[in-house]
Amino acid sequence: MRVLLVCLAGLLVCLKTADSHSLPQKDYETDSSKHDITIPLNDTSGNNSSSVPDNSNGIFDSNTTTFIARSVTRVGKKESMGIYAHKNGKVKKILEGSMAVSPWSSKSRAYLGNKDGIYVYDTETEKLEKYGNLSDNVIGIAKENRTDDLYILTEDHVVYKVTEEGTKKIKVNEAEHAERIALDWDDNLYYIGANNQPYVVASDGAKKIEGLPANSTPTLISRPPITIEHGAWFISGQQAYIIYPNATSELYVFNDQEKLEYEKRNRAVQAIFLQVRDQTEE
Ligand SMILES: *[C@@H]1O[C@H](CO)[C@@H](O)[C@H](O)[C@H]1NC(C)=O
Ligand SMILES: *[C@@H]1O[C@H](CO)[C@@H](O)[C@H](O)[C@H]1NC(C)=O
Ligand SMILES: *[C@@H]1O[C@H](CO)[C@@H](O)[C@H](O)[C@H]1NC(C)=O
Ligand SMILES: *[C@@H]1O[C@H](CO)[C@@H](O)[C@H](O)[C@H]1NC(C)=O
Ligand SMILES: *[C@@H]1O[C@H](CO)[C@@H](O)[C@H](O)[C@H]1NC(C)=O
Ligand SMILES: *[C@@H]1O[C@H](CO)[C@@H](O)[C@H](O)[C@H]1NC(C)=O
Ligand SMILES: *[C@@H]1O[C@H](CO)[C@@H](O)[C@H](O)[C@H]1NC(C)=O
Numbered sequence: 001m002r003v004l005l006v007c008l009a010g011l012l013v014c015l016k017t018a019d020s021h022s023l024p025q026k027d028y029e030t031d032s033s034k035h036d037i038t039i040p041l042n043d044t045s046g047n048n049s050s051s052v053p054d055n056s057n058g059i060f061d062s063n064t065t066t067f068i069a070r071s072v073t074r075v076g077k078k079e080s081m082g083i084y085a086h087k088n089g090k091v092k093k094i095l096e097g098s099m100a101v102s103p104w105s106s107k108s109r110a111y112l113g114n115k116d117g118i119y120v121y122d123t124e125t126e127k128l129e130k131y132g133n134l135s136d137n138v139i140g141i142a143k144e145n146r147t148d149d150l151y152i153l154t155e156d157h158v159v160y161k162v163t164e165e166g167t168k169k170i171k172v173n174e175a176e177h178a179e180r181i182a183l184d185w186d187d188n189l190y191y192i193g194a195n196n197q198p199y200v201v202a203s204d205g206a207k208k209i210e211g212l213p214a215n216s217t218p219t220l221i222s223r224p225p226i227t228i229e230h231g232a233w234f235i236s237g238q239q240a241y242i243i244y245p246n247a248t249s250e251l252y253v254f255n256d257q258e259k260l261e262y263e264k265r266n267r268a269v270q271a272i273f274l275q276v277r278d279q280t281e282e
Helices: 056-060 256-280
Strands: 002-008 013-019 034-039 065-074 077-087 090-095 109-114 117-122 127-131 138-143 150-154 159-163 168-171 180-183 189-192 198-202 205-208 218-222 232-236 239-243 249-252
Touching: 065 256, 077 256, 090 109, 090 117, 090 256, 109 138, 109 150, 117 138, 138 180, 150 180, 180 218, 180 232, 189 218
Parallel strands: 002 034
Antiparallel strands: 002 013, 034 065, 065 077, 077 090, 109 117, 117 127, 138 150, 150 159, 159 168, 180 189, 189 198, 198 205, 218 232, 232 239, 239 249
16 A cells, blocks of 8 residues: 655645555565655745646646655565655655655755765755764654754654754653654644654653544644644644644644645645656666
8 A cells, every 4th residue: 555645835735645556566565565655845945936837747846846755664664765856847866765854944955864864955956965974864854944953853763953063963852752753833843652642842841732533543743834833733644633832732624725725736746756656666
């Protein structure tokens, strides 16, 4: 089963689709394969087009870079199939073993977490460089909105704050066994714990977010679409919630316009995904 999961800023889009025959089986153990792509970022260093053309692919045109992180879950363990950048109709593999892209950097820089530390990709020059000197196996990464500091999640489920251009890391002791991390626009840190429930890291420790279904299966936690100023975005199954730094939560209901945008994005993302697949798995 392939799981396609998307959440993009600017337009309210989160989607999840699944199908069983999207990828050739030969690369995976057939009984346990789960393919998963995420598009955490649309980089808008290029143009500022707010009108959505009818051609759904056009959503992602004019110098916008869309990242696709592909991974396979084999025997319960997520393995990377690489990070791809889609820009102006072209797909480029930028990092082999990476699963983590920092969403919504304000400049033309995207931060990527890899098995051997952090990389930075310039979406204008299309150059990839090592960032700082850390060598952790990074499976999650988020950049603060107001500073250049990052948070990383390492393979052993520890969260660190990374400062001084990637040369210093400080363990976030409050976040215990994190599965995923996210920041909101106010730079509050959230994470999904071992019990699949989201937490917010407050000055007096981590707090479990209240008001969510007890046995929710999180599919995404991220910075919310730009139209939502406060709180983070949490998707459980098909349902979106906003989770707040005061540990409360709120169901998010899409309006008609947002649903339309959602469907357009869905089609555009599917098209990009197919393009990535076609170019990489002949
Ligand atoms: C994402 O892209 C759309 C158009 O492609 C743009 O309107 C929106 O502002 C972008 N989001 C962010 C956070 O820049
Ligand atoms: C980008 O789009 C927004 C919303 O349509 C608009 O308010 C803003 O002025 C635009 N910025 C530029 C640089 O064109
Ligand atoms: C891109 O930006 C240029 C100049 O800012 C503007 O003339 C053009 O209409 C924009 N294109 C789109 C698709 O918004
Ligand atoms: C896209 O980027 C190129 C190179 O930086 C620039 O020359 C071009 O004007 C940009 N196009 C748009 C539509 O912004
Ligand atoms: C991001 O940080 C800037 C600078 O502090 C702030 O003005 C802006 O409101 C923040 N963005 C959002 C969406 O809150
Ligand atoms: C990274 O560089 C900083 C500053 O040059 C240094 O203090 C630190 O020990 C280095 N860390 C590693 C892991 O090499
Ligand atoms: C928590 O924060 C949200 C968003 O700022 C607010 O609407 C809500 O009333 C707050 N709840 C409590 C119990 O303080």
